[in-house]
Amino acid sequence: MLTFVFTFIAIVFTLFGIYYLYAYNNAYYWKRRGVPGPISKNYFINFLEVLLNPNYNGCFLYRDWTKEYGPVYGLLEGSRKILVVADLKLAQDILVKEFEKFHARKVGALVPDMNKDKGVDVFLASGSRWKRLRTIMNPCFSVNNLKSLIPIMDDSCKVMMEFLEKPVKTKKPFDISKYYHELTMDVICRIAVGQKGTKQFDNPNVEMIKAILSRKGVEWLDDLAHMFPALGPYFFKFLLGFLVKFINLPGFHLMESIKKSIEEKKIEKANGITANTDFIGIFIDAEADSIKDEAFTKTSMKIEKKMNIEETVMNCFLFLIAGYDTTANTLAIVTWYLIQYPEIQEQLFDEIESCCPDDECTYDQLNQLKLCEAIIKEALRLNPIGTLVVSRRCVEPTTLGKIPIEKGTYVQVDVMSLHYDKKIWGENAEEFCPERFYDLSIEQQMAYFSFGAGPRICIGMRLTLMEQKLAFVKILKKYKMKKCSETSNECKLVGSVILGPENVMVEFENRK
Numbered sequence: 001m002l003t004f005v006f007t008f009i010a011i012v013f014t015l016f017g018i019y020y021l022y023a024y025n026n027a028y029y030w031k032r033r034g035v036p037g038p039i040s041k042n043y044f045i046n047f048l049e050v051l052l053n054p055n056y057n058g059c060f061l062y063r064d065w066t067k068e069y070g071p072v073y074g075l076l077e078g079s080r081k082i083l084v085v086a087d088l089k090l091a092q093d094i095l096v097k098e099f100e101k102f103h104a105r106k107v108g109a110l111v112p113d114m115n116k117d118k119g120v121d122v123f124l125a126s127g128s129r130w131k132r133l134r135t136i137m138n139p140c141f142s143v144n145n146l147k148s149l150i151p152i153m154d155d156s157c158k159v160m161m162e163f164l165e166k167p168v169k170t171k172k173p174f175d176i177s178k179y180y181h182e183l184t185m186d187v188i189c190r191i192a193v194g195q196k197g198t199k200q201f202d203n204p205n206v207e208m209i210k211a212i213l214s215r216k217g218v219e220w221l222d223d224l225a226h227m228f229p230a231l232g233p234y235f236f237k238f239l240l241g242f243l244v245k246f247i248n249l250p251g252f253h254l255m256e257s258i259k260k261s262i263e264e265k266k267i268e269k270a271n272g273i274t275a276n277t278d279f280i281g282i283f284i285d286a287e288a289d290s291i292k293d294e295a296f297t298k299t300s301m302k303i304e305k306k307m308n309i310e311e312t313v314m315n316c317f318l319f320l321i322a323g324y325d326t327t328a329n330t331l332a333i334v335t336w337y338l339i340q341y342p343e344i345q346e347q348l349f350d351e352i353e354s355c356c357p358d359d360e361c362t363y364d365q366l367n368q369l370k371l372c373e374a375i376i377k378e379a380l381r382l383n384p385i386g387t388l389v390v391s392r393r394c395v396e397p398t399t400l401g402k403i404p405i406e407k408g409t410y411v412q413v414d415v416m417s418l419h420y421d422k423k424i425w426g427e428n429a430e431e432f433c434p435e436r437f438y439d440l441s442i443e444q445q446m447a448y449f450s451f452g453a454g455p456r457i458c459i460g461m462r463l464t465l466m467e468q469k470l471a472f473v474k475i476l477k478k479y480k481m482k483k484c485s486e487t488s489n490e491c492k493l494v495g496s497v498i499l500g501p502e503n504v505m506v507e508f509e510n511r512k
Ligand code: HEM
Pocket: 095, 122, 123, 124, 134, 318, 319, 322, 323, 324, 326, 327, 330, 380, 385, 386, 387, 389, 390, 391, 449, 450, 451, 452, 453, 454, 455, 456, 457, 458, 459, 460, 461, 463, 464
């Protein structure tokens, strides 16, 4: 027995020692290449700094380290080698010019296998598979399709206005971001997954997606998988598969309800009941069992405009996640600025009155709201809520500047630093100044990364701008939004992947 115990202890110590040597060696990876960067006190994982700081989003850490180490530095997240870039030329090289070498994203270890799994979404996909999915999705966001979605958005906005009457009547401050979250979930469920009619304040998906985005499920498994790559993703995927039998994971329920919606939609289509404007309709039209992707090139490539059923489910799921919190948080952030700058709010009201005189507005009228668009973009410049996803994985060895980049290395654009760079945005870089968006220099246009850049730029950008404009038209035509004693003095962002204010307390005053 004693021999067994000693052998066991010896094995554990040996394994730990081997791992420690591997991690120690890894920790100096960037240093050996002459690239500066933080070497973790525990040697192997800058990741721990991130994990131990759940309330301090990674994008703030990247910004702090840029101040300390300069615009290009290396770090480790578990075993992952990350080059952080706050240099505009390099960022453009990665996202645009050298896209063929950086067409993959930085994604978690437990996500589906791009080459083997049948269900992969456009966000996770890379190479030919990404190009095929993106090509099929583009029609969802064409001008004609966006125009056809306006009546649905308009209806959801009207319902939000009815809900808003209650807190306004009480004349007490209230948190407007709750209403925005209900609105944006309503819109995305109606246009993406075939929800019939409105479900505001009665939509279980709101809480479900909040839970998914807050990473309170089994995301620690993903972190562990990055720290112990020698165990391989299959070990952790197996563990995940085992755990989901005991843990109530919100993602799985949502997936089931999406599958049900797809089946219903297929029956409706077979009976000629529905039009093809919603996203499921467009995806179903592309449905096929066998798909053959060609080798990836940036330009010449034959694309099969087909999608299997598993991809349809995954992409509908993605749209719910990508289109809900982002839009709601931006509406909340913009509202915070509008109540801090009442004179800008009044200019916006004048613009709305002049461009959209009636209760209902058209796509072209919404397009004329230049100040509104500038306000949204400036609020997102100062508060880039999705910057962690502006990252790529190198798929072919190359050099960036003078730094050799191995296949498999990750690059992360430090959007926060670039958006506040005085050399690019001028001395007033830290101020809220929407007019700057009327006349951006080429350099400023290239340095604006709130929606990413290059071929993988946010596919939903025009949709979210349209939805937000419509929401502000409805609200500002009826109310003045005002600061109150409970309004926070700063727009402090919280969150794990997508950032947003914890709340935005406001008071509304009737205009008439
Ligand atoms: C204010 C709202 C939004 C913000 C700030 C935002 C931001 C972003 C960012 C930063 C990216 C990464 C781009 C890159 O890597 O270069 C992205 C990608 C993406 N976004 Fe958005 N987004 C918003 C709204 C939406 C909406 C409404 C949808 C869909 C309904 C959407 C769908 C997507 C998808 C599918 C991708 C992945 C594109 C690809 O990999 O090809 N987003 N978004």
